[in-house]
Amino acid sequence: MKCFLAVWFACFRQVPAPVPCKPTLAADVQVGDVQALIGPSRTILHLEVEERDCAIVTFGYEGMIVITCDEGSLNVTAEGCTPRRCQPEQSITVRLGEYSVSASPLQTIASGGQELRFCRNLNPLFRNTYIMYCNYGEVTVDTSQCVTQWDPMTSPPWSRRSRVGSVGLSDGAVLMLGGLGNEGPIREVWLWQPTPGTLAGSWHQSEKLPPWSGRFGSAAVRLSSEQQEQVVLMGGNDNQNRDDVWRWLRHPEPIELSLGDSQATGTQAQDCVLETSQLLLCHAKQGVSGRKWDISHYLEMSTEIHIDLLHGGGTDDLPTGAAGVGAAVIAIELDNCRQLFRAEGGRWSTTGCTGDQPPWARADQPAIRLGPNGAAFPGQLRSLRFVLDRERREVVMYSDNVLMTPAGADPGQLGVPVGGGVCRDYSNMQNGSLVCPDVQEPVSVMHLRVVELVVWPEASLEVRRLAVMAPAGFWQPLADIAPWPARAAHVAVPLPDGDILLMGGVGESGLLNDVWRWTRKRCTLLEDIRPLEAARFGLECSYKCRDSPIYGQWAQLLDAPWAPREEPAAVLTTSGVILAGGRAALGYTNDVWLWQHSGDFCSAQWQGVWSQLTPQASWLPRHGHRLVGFAGETGEVETVLLVGGFGGEPFNSEVIRGEEQDPAVRPNPRNDIWCGNKNLQNWGQWTQMAPSAPFSARAQFGAVIAPTISDFSFVLFGGYDDNARLVADQWRWTGENTTFTCDIQEPASTL
Known part of the structure; x- marks a missing residue:
């Protein structure tokens, strides 16, 4: 029995169980830079594993700490702990400008990583990335890299105004024309010139008031070529609607003077007649025959005089200083001096100030010979050019591009001094010097006053052309009465071929939707009609056409299918001309239309076709807004910004009781920006770039692109704001690369 018990005890005695790990146990573990004691959250058995969040040791890490129990001992490892990432569900409050918004990552960002975001996602009035x-x-x-899209510029020197004509020039300058001020229509021309290398600029007013009446609601466009840059001003209201057309020159350019716009002069004036609009014929039999042209004060600072003439008759044995049989004389009146240039015997000579009319040569004024010989040979057509050198106070003469230098001139001298016949007698020079009498200078600025052409007995004079080199800033009338109805609040757009498209507005008969195209041709029944007179009549394709590069003519196209309206906005794009919004008879509009043309001159395709891009754009109906176009790589406009305007639903004619009208649709001035792009339903879809601006909401302002500031920038100035006041301020808006595609949200870029 004892043996049996011994065997049973040996076989069936209990083996001790593995020792578990209780929650009271802890072991050292290091997560990142933090070392801490960590144990199981509950009793775990031998070889059992428990995971604890790494955040128990430090919040900056994620993952799991692995705890293993081994016979009552803990094995702890933090190899699964990694720096905590930032998740899209996290957020942070960010203040930018006057906005405080909650921002969250768009994607998971690794610790130490970053995500580039657009500043406008925090505040739509800012640009760049944060x-x-x-x-x-x-x-x-x-x-820190977020900067405002709108920046105030230096307050302009001009008075408060709205409804100005504004045009951007090739170098980033801005031309502002007229406007409506507190005293009524304004008659002023201002040029804003950007300062190179900066974001600033300065305004300068033209020295002379323009020849057109003060006006507002006019249309102005820039036309440019390799030779010239010019601005065309059309219509407007000066207390009544106008239908005149004017051209402004950015640089000096020859301006033809009408041969018929002259006065007879001489003792035999009846023998100087206008044969055609391009030929003036003077033939003196016994007395002196000639014509003179009074020069407008707008042309008094012209730099050159161009004359094409043919002088017939004369003799070569006349005494020096005397004008007689056969001579032809050109008198140029500068200030109080009438400088004479005389052709006789195949030579040119000049005589100083005569002070008399007609230009008789005085015996006490010796002539200065101008060479070379043969430059005034009778019977040959000559192209004469007189350069008015105001710095040296000289007149330089060319005959068929041959310089007429004074005989005995000083080294380096090209012309003759104005009034030099009194003080310079090259025939009596002694020892290379001349003592001038003590006389009062008749010339100061060399204002051009009069040009006079005469011939003496037994000579003839044919004048084929008379022109002056007009100074920069000159206004030339292109039509005193255009064929289209007088109007204001219309729009005009330059076309790629140099033509102009004029549309809509308000006239004496009300709102308009007629369309006119100006082209550099003249198609009339009367071939000899003067270009300025032809510009009064509509172009008729059935008549013979000829080039008319300056005055041109207006062709009336088919009326547009859109409702007659005033103050729409229009811009030329790569697809054609876009017209948007405006005030129609039934209220404000927000439809968008496209005009396209093609084909040969005067063809049906040349007259163009209208198509509606959208009957109701996403921006509120409005008028008095502006469209600003930005060009792509092709140089054509592919992106258009719509800015401001008087928007919302129109006032009701009856009082409507009930809740107060939503501010979003009240008929208030606005300062929002919308973007349209060719690739967004061909400008049928519009994206709001910013709901407001830091300046007062307004309409009827000027807005012109500013390429010298950045690729996506424009300046805005003046207008009529929501405080029912005219304003005189200037703002600069600068966009970014995504402006071109109208993007306001993009996937984040993580680094």
Whole structure:
């Protein structure tokens, strides 16, 4: 029995169980830079594993700490702990400008990584990018690179105004024309010139008031070529609607003077007659025959005089200083001096100030011979050019591009001094010097007053052309009465071929939807009609056409299919001409239309076709807004910004009781920006770039692109704002590369 018990005890005695690990146990573990004691959250058995969040040791890490129980001892490893990432569900409050918004990552950001975001996602009035950082699970942002889209510029020197004509020039300058001020229509021309290398500029008013009446609601476009840049002003209201057309010159350009716009002069004036509009014939039998042209004060600072003439008759044995049989004389009146240039015997000579009319040569004024010989040979057509050198106070003469230098001139001298016949007698020079009498200078600025052409007995004079080199800033009338009805609040757009498209507005008969195209041709029944007179009549394709590069003619196209309206906005794009919004008879509009043309001159395709891009754009109906176009790589406009305007639903004619009208649709001025692009339903879809601006909401302002500031920039000035007042301020808007595609949201870029 004892043996049996011994065997049973040996076989069936209990083996001790593995020792578990109780929650009271802990072991050292290091997560990142933090070391801590960590144990199981409950009793775990031998070889059992429990995972604990790394955040128990430090919040900056994620993953699991692995705890293993081994016979009552803990094995702890933190190899699964990694720096905490930042997740899209996290957020941080960011203040930018006057906006405080909650910002979250768009994607998971690794600790130490960053995400580039657009500043406009925080505040639509800002541009560039900000950086969202992730630091061990904590989100921070750096908005130091965010800058405002709108920046105030220096207050302009001009008075408060709205409804100005505004045009951007090739070098980033801005021309502002007229407007409506507190005293009524304004008659002023201002040029804003950007300062190279800066974001600033300065305004300068033209020295002379323009020849057109003060006006507002006019249309102005820029036309440019390799030789010239010019601005065309059309219509407007000066207390009544106008239908005149004017051309402004950016640089000096020859301006033809009408041969018929002259006065007879001489003792035999009846023998100087206008044969055609391009030929003036003077033939003196016994007395002096000639014509003179009074020069407008707008042309008094012209730099050159161009004359094409043919002088017949004369003799070569006349005494020096005497004008007699056969001579032809050109008198140029500068200030109080009438400088004479005389052709006789195949030579030119000049005589100083005569002070008398007609230009008789005085015996006490010796002539200065101008060479070379043969430059005034009778019977040959000559092209004469007189250069008015105001710096040296000289007149330089060319005959068929041959310089007429004074005989005995000083080294380097090209012309003759104005009034030099009194003080310079090259025939009596002694020892290379001349003592001038003590006389009062008749010339100061050399204002051009009169040009006079005469011939003496037994000579003839044919004048084929008379022109002056007009100074920069000169206004030339292109039509005193255009064939289209007088109007204001219309729009005009330059076309790629140099033509102009004029549309809509308000006239004496009300709102308009007629369309006119100006082209550099003249198609009339009367071939000899003067270009300025032809511009009064509509172009008739059935008549013979000839080139008319300056005055041109207006062709009436088919009326547009859109409702008659005033103050729409229009711009030329790569697809054609876009017209948007305006005030129609039934209220404000927000439809968008496209005009396209093709084909040969005067063809049906040349007259163009209208198509509606959208009957109701996403921006509120409005008028008095502006469209600003930005060109792509092709140089054509592919992106258009719509800015401001008087928007909302129109006032009701009856009082409507009930809740107060939503401010979003009240008929208030606005300062929002919308973007349209060729690739967004061909400008049928519009994206709001910003709901407001830091300046007062307004309409009827000027807005012109500013390429010298950046690729996506324009300047805005003046207008009529929501405080029912005219304003005189200037703002610069600058966009960014995504402006071109109208993007306001893009996937984040993580680094």
